[in-house]
Amino acid sequence: MSRPIRTMTVAVAALLLATACNSAVGGGSSDKAGGSVRGVTADSVKVGGIVSMTTATGYSKKDTDLGAKARFDRANSEGGVNGRTIDYLGAEDDGQDPAKNLAAARKLVQQDKVFAIAPMSSTTFSGADFLQKEKVPTFGWGTLPSFCGPTYIYGFGGCMVPMPGGTISQTWPEGLKQVTGGARGRSVAILANDSDAGTFAIRTYRQSFASAGYEVTFAKSSVPAGAVPSDWSAYTKEILRSDGGKAPDAVVSVMQTPYNIGLFTALKRTGYDGVLTDPTDYDPALLAKSATKKALDGVHILLSFQPFEQDTPAMAQFKQDIKKAAGKDVPLNMHMMTGYMSADLFLAIAEKAGKNLTVASFQKAANSFSDTGTMVGDRAEPRGRKESFGCGALVQLKDGRYVVSAPFKCYTPIPFK
């Protein structure tokens, strides 16, 4: 045994020595490759994306890629940004796997050498620290904490996770006021999944709805998060008795579509005729199925962007761009919008950075960026790293189609306690 150990010790010592020398000499990463800015040439800017497309849960955001492509295509057809066309590589699939998310970020930066990443839309963002360290401007859906704080990471609608010392967006209760005819004397029940995220959602929205003037009679994270319950009576009973034995005026679900279908179906079967609302079911594909159409009929859904049903020049442009990129008429969904607006924010800041595009000039431009009247409302950086832009709308599913029940508007956020 002594010989192998000796051999190994010598080998280890030699290796460590070599490592020490080398990391002293080499090391350090730079965003300059061969004197030029990573991913930027005289006439093009390389951009990549990270999207969870294939997942074991059957939930996919793959149309995010199409949305981004549509926006970049239009930018290129309009001559690019300051004379540079966008070389969009398409999105890497991270499969909702943290390891793959990081690997995708590394691949895009180290192998494909992109200047920026837009869009990044997934349920996990373990590549965030790496992208921040490598100074890669990254644009995506700000529903994860990594979009709040880091200087290179931007949510297209701002940071949508209330952080300590930050704010809560009031779009949901304020929008709902237009449905319930004000908040005075109105009661709401809030239901979420039995998980840490659900508990956090309850904490946030309890404060949000209460400060908008609603009486929160029920707020629990009690629905099992592992699999959709086959029986909702345990939850509906509790909710329907929460307002002093009566049913509350509105039921707010902070859960995913399959749960909402179950909950709302169960509530309607009991004869509940109050307001139902949730933040996830804005997907025109849901209208294609009679079961979902029926289950979600009458439900008010929160959006953090302009509804497709609202007729504005920007929306018309969006629809036209998507159709062109897809090559045919496709049903619209919110993933297209997240991809589109992620790309849009990148383009807007890159435009402002001017002809001399470097990471530094880009960041400088971002630090005083603001515009108004976009499909996600009034954007401003670096404010967006701390809070959401605070704009939203409610749409109602009615007779097999969505109608706007509270038009897109921006509201003042409240401090998060």
Place this chain on the structure above:
Amino acid sequence: MSDLLGFVLSGLVSGALYALLATGLVLSYSASGLFNFAHGATAYLCALTFHELHSGLGWPAVPTALLLVCLLAPALGWGLDRLMFRKLARAGETAQIVATIGLLVALPALGLWIVELLADAGVSVAPAENQFGLPGVGPSPAKSWQPVDGVGVDSDQLITWVTTAVVAVGLWVLMRHTSLGLRLRATVDNRSLVELRGMSADRLSSVAWMLSSALAGLAGVLATPLLGLSAHDFTLFLFVSATAAVLGRFASVPLAFAGGLGLGVLQNLVAGYASFADGITGFRTAVPFLILFAGLLVLTRRQRTAGTAAADAPPADYLAGRSWARRWGPWTVAGILLAVSFYTVTTPFWSGLLAQSLALSLVFVSFTVVTGLGAMVSLAQATFVTGAALVAGLLMSHGWPFAAALAAGTCAAAVLGALVALPALRLGGRALALATLALAFLADQVLFQTGLLRNGDTGWAVPRPVVGPVDLGDDRAMGVAMTVLVALAVAGLSALRHSPSGRAMLAVRSAPAAAMASGVSVIRTKLLLFTLSAGIAGFGGVLYASYSTRVTATDFTAMTGLIWLAVVVAAGVRRPQFAVVAGLVYVVVPHLLADHVTESAQLPVVLFGLAGLALANDPDGYAAAVSTRLHRRRTAEAPSAPAGPASPPSPGAVLELRDVRAGYEGAAVLHGVDLAVRPGEILVLLGPNGAGKSTTCGVAAGLLTPFTGRVYVAGVDVTRERSLGRSRAGVLLAPEGRGIFPSLTVEENLALHLPAKEAREAVYTRFPALAARRGVGAGSLSGGEQQLLALAPLLQNPPQVLIADEPSLGLAPRLVAEVFRLLTELKERGTAVLLVEEKATEVLDVADRVAHLSQGRVTWCGPRDQVRADRLTEAYLGAAAPGARRTPRADAEEVPRT
């Protein structure tokens, strides 16, 4: 009250689905000894197919469902059985568990990939993602009724109940009232005996898999409205229904079925009334896994050997005894090359990738401790990784230095490991695997939901350490450091393996009883292994987190742990260096595939699942197979003693063994046995313990293929025929112990051999003792009655050859006499009887001829009247008595020498 009724009724919906899945699990388990982790994936695949055919191609619902359940799903089960399950039935339990885990991910990916391909080919398939509120067999949206105030029922629920009830009745009829059901139940009882009785266990196993698959398909179609198209949810659903299979002890279909129904109700009741647990985030989510864990603890019978998977013999180590350079040279060179490559050839991306795979290798090495050394399948390794990384991150956020946080994280993981091991250790193999899985889910859903530990979705930053002049923030330095750590871990574990404690661990693995007798505490050793393994996993986990520079509670879920195990076992779990290979392959191969082969994310997953197929051939993994296969090729090239042209069989012998050399992996037992039995005679084979008597029986009955030599039945060379072919050729083995199916009744045991009722009645007339107990389970008969039951039906239908391996073992003298009388009767009807016995005195009375077997050779064979006392002594003592040494060969003219 209506609350309660509502909970019960709707609980029966998921209960019915659990029952269908659990029944399928029990069927496939009992047919091939495999716990099919992929059962839920099969259900998902059927749900997906149903969705594509019904919603995509617009086929009508009910015919599509029937086509799926009656045709496609059974075809899938049949195919999988032919391709892998059949072979896996003979592999160790670890290989079995892992192969089906491979399928668990591969089947859904395969389905989705086919959908992708079809979509590319222009077929109007429906998208498989983001599908909610899918139609089932019934009307969509479902019609609903309120029979009692406050209790709602909808059409989907009603369809599930009715279908399940019909299936339950159908299964009962099939299993209890058809001969196919009888044979299936016999296979459940004793697979090898089924083969010895001339029924093809393989074909029965195919039938069981087809049934099992059909049930999964049915559950899939029925669950579509409830679960949608989430492979993940289907698999979770399956794990929960495993509780019901546990309730049926993996053998009883009715118990499993009832258990499934009860489970659904219980789960609903707990969820409905669990308001006491409102303060514990995740409690309600975890209810099914609490039930699974509790069920395993309460219902699993205590195993004789704590926590050990089925004893799988270690593969021969062909490098044993070679020089250090020969054994470790290639690995050392590979390690040094890898380390050097970081500063020479690799690009930054590949440096990172390799560093990542090495960090993961450290985690993977932990499997070689618990599963490789300890033969325990732990599905909770990801929990230890998460636990350690979260603790380390939490401490670093409080300003702890990296080294201290690393140590604390490792300790936390070790403690967690001990906690998981303590209750789990009283369980064996599959139950242990399921228990660790349940605990892993509990940790995910409750422990790691604690805000303090988890820090929301942000998790904790785990910055990379700076050690003296070495800044591990550089991927290359990280890579080299990881290479060194991995090398140390491999060297340390190899040293452990060869240390006294390592030998104690191996002893516990391969022979727990013997280890206990030698003063090794089995429980303590296993606890130590579990703790050590958890510690290593935790250590690797902290380093992996520091590679990613952050850890969140969802980075490594219980499902991740499942896949890790599959990846490691596919490479080989017995040596730590194979785990390193597994780590490299797991991280690197998907990138190579994506860069050079296909853009599809599904194909690599499908390929990975095929590792299960490879395991069916090389149960010790592909890395281990390299040395085994090389060795085999070398030995194949080395000219083995040429068998020479087979000499013709002796005329007159109905069973003949000619110069048979046989034994078990690496150890020959028979060194050239010649035996011939003629019709209508009893040849008694005597010999001391270990002489090779049972091996001879095995060779004669086809349980064992000889290395060299021939076996003839009625002049036909049947050397290559397995037991099924032999028994069909008329050779019947009554194995040592009792050749009966204990769970079947006396009547059913007879019916297997004698389908005609009159023949069975004849047996009852001849043996009134059996007639009196015809409805009784054969297992509860006395030893003598069992032996009679095994032999009695032969009288009605005498075989050409009967090989009776110690039929008198453990019987009272009166019964022995009866058994021997029965054998004599058979002989008189023309059967050639090869009777292996130790009770020489009684047996000589029935023998026509006697053969002495000693040290794997027939030392003497001749007529009974020539048997002398000294030869009997020799037979017992295994050594020639002084006088016997000079036995002239002329005495033994029956022994042909070639």
